[in-house]
Amino acid sequence: MVAWIVFVLAAVICLGGGAGVVLAKNPVHSALSLVATLFGVAVLFVSLDAEFLAAVQVIVYAGAIVVMFLFVIMLLGVDRTVDAEADPLPGQRVGGIVAGVALAAGLIGIVAYGTITGAPSANGAVQADVPNIEQLARVLFTDYLWAFEITSVLLVIAVVGAVSLARHRRDALVDTDLPGDDDVLEPEVTA
């Protein structure tokens, strides 16, 4: 009973937050709705006995990724361009909604009529009496050690890429502006 109540509440939070992300006009509201969805998913993780992932979800997603989104939104100024008005690609909005509904119907149909296949693994079985973090660590640092190390390489590449993208080079990269022009105020010149 309690599990169902938790599930329904978290599901409502998730879907409400997701709808907020998609529908909100202001990107800041989208980011805050995303936090709601991420918390809802974290609650569901707890109810699925994945306590470590729930904590990481809140810390990494809600704490770091969304804050970075908000930081970029604030840095760039809340986007003035309302993307609801101009529609240079007629029918795209309707097409997107139709595609989304079709995708939802298809996926839910698969869930409803499909069966879950797959064998329980030999070396990663969940033990009820061992804490979640300990089990996860044991699997991560034995079976998945190589993937874990490769992940660190990925993170280094991401850091280097972000720094080189964000570095401001005065000589190159500026589109068409004259020296001394502030490129934010410059009217858009498109080829």
Place this chain on the structure above:
Amino acid sequence: MLAIAPPGPGPYLALSAALFALGAAGLLVRRNALVMFMCVELMLNAVNLSFVTLARELDDLGGQIAVFFVLVVAAAEVVVGLGIIVAIFRRRQGATADDLSVLKG
């Protein structure tokens, strides 16, 4: 109070499917690159939810490990993606998908 069995994998997977479709529809409909990114995060979270559900269902911690790696990759992806958006914003006025159509060459 009635003793009702806790929700099985079905409701979790259905919720995950709905979230994924919501994110996909948002990605197709919205034009703001930042909001499109958030929709991608929504889809990643939906997949994470089904990973954890199936990890419990199949009694296999590999699903939770997969979520761990998805989290790391999502963080890296957001860092690089937002870096690109900031770099574009520095050169151009807007960062909606329409403004970026000049990239088609």
